[in-house]
Amino acid sequence: MSKRLSIMKQPVFSVINDHLVDYPSPSNINYFWGFGSSAGICLVIQIATGIFLAMHYTPHVDLAFLSVEHIMRDVSGGWLLRYMHANGASMFFIVVYIHMFRGLYYGSYASPREALWCIGVIILLLMIATAFIGYVLPWGQMSFWGATVITSLASAIPIVGDQIVTWLWGGFSVDNATLNRFFSLHYLLPFVIAGASIVHIAALHQYGSNNPLGVHSGVDKVAFYPYFFVKDLVGWVAFAIMFSIFVFFYPNLLGHPDNYINANPMSTPAHIVPEWYFLWVYAILRSIPNKLGGVAAIGLVFVSLLALPFLNTSQVRSSHFRPIFKKLFWLFVADCLILGWIGAQPVEQPYILVGQCATIYFFLYFLILIPLCGKLEHYLIQVRGAPTLRASLSYK
Structure with a gap:
């Protein structure tokens, strides 16, 4: 017993014990509180698959589309990495949207958790930016024209709009410099999101989790493990099943067919949608x-x-x-x-x-x-x- 206590006092283990094992949680929280941890799993999946995909991707307008096809056809397990990454983005947004709607319904933004909510909104903004620039990387028709339409919106900003667009493009049109910039940012931003998520968790643990009744946060708490770990585990299994159905049976259901056509600046799609x-x-x-x-x-x-x-x-x-x-x-x-x-x-x-x-x-x-x-x-x-x-x- 004394040996276990001494191990728990070590810095790494004490942090895990305080925030994942003995962390006091309201006894009446339901399954909707598990979407936060599911979002963390989605982020890990996106970072892990993204790192391996980057090893085979070529950020060049003449080779980007072909490198994606190379990943799908020639790299061992490349099709699985690509489908997990593409569908993982959709799963990430589904989980985060449910997480935010739960916060809106139960008033998790109210005092004293203002900072927690605001950090979550910043994470959402970073996710949108990361997903948008990631959508450009396959260099299909919808990638190219989506980037052209959305980035050109900055030109509406008075005085500095045109300079912002030129900086985003790295020139006077969406071209190779744009693709290189977007690839660099897409690799960097997930780690920024991971850092913001740690701050988000720290802000959560400062005042504790909200609960469905909205009563005082110090009332009737139990340890996170094993009670809510098992409850979250049920959610993780359900998420894994749904994720697997999309990856293995309907991998292209949430994508756009025009993105399987190589980008052509001379041919505009009939309907440009993100x-x-x-x-x-x-x-x-x-x-x-x-x-x-x-x-x-x-x-x-x-x-x-x-x-x-x-x-x-x-x-x-x-x-x-x-x-x-x-x-x-x-x-x-x-x-x-x-x-x-x-x-x-x-x-x-x-x-x-x-x-x-x-x-x-x-x-x-x-x-x-x-x-x-x-x-x-x-x-x-x-x-x-x-x-x-x-x-x-x-x-x-």
Whole structure:
């Protein structure tokens, strides 16, 4: 026993013991709290497969597409590495989106966890940047034209826009210098995400995990191991099964067929669309008829997410005790799904009008409805004495 205690006091083992074994967790957290650890597994998969793919990839406009085909056809196990990396990006976004919606529903952004939420939004922004530049590397038709369209948006920025585009391209068009820059950044950014994830975990462990009831974080806690390790393990197995189905049976389901055509600057695809996990952002961008306005709207998306903890006025954390907010939340979820659908449709009516209405509700939810709903709930508590709202008035 004394020997085990002395081992646990060693720096590495003490950190593991404090944050993964004896870490106190609320006893009532459910399976939705396991998506954070699943996101960590996705990040490890992406880094590991990316390192091995980089050993065979050639970042040159004349050879990039052929090097990807070489990986698929000639490298032993290369097809598996490529499909795991490509589908792993989709799995990563699925897990992170569910993780964020869970945080929105249960109020995990509320005080004192503002820093935790803001770091998570920064990680999402880094993920989007990493996935976008990674989508360019296969140098297919959609890779080339997607890079051309998205990077040229920076030209809408007053005064410095053209200089930013030239710097991104490394010249006056998307060419070899662009591909080299994107390859370097795509290799670097996952390690930045890993570092930000460690900071995210540190911020989480400072105040402890939230829980479905939103009650005081010090109430009724148990050790993470074995209780929640086993619960997370169930989620990991379910994730592995779903991931394997995509990799082995439907590896190209989430990709675009035009990306299996070598990039041709002289032939524009009929409909340029990004990967599915960008479609909601793309729909917001397209809904603004002005180019600068569209870029500003994308910036406002992340400003709204970062400002959420400070816009929140509710004295109640969990949506279990917020019937009005619960309805607004599920409308928001439906709104995001509609935006994703609109992003894949052609730029014509009625898709333009539907996209504009969905975009309005997206910003209305963060900037108007969340602050207003909190004040309305406070009124109901103080004046009308709503019992379900008063039940969890205090939280930390």
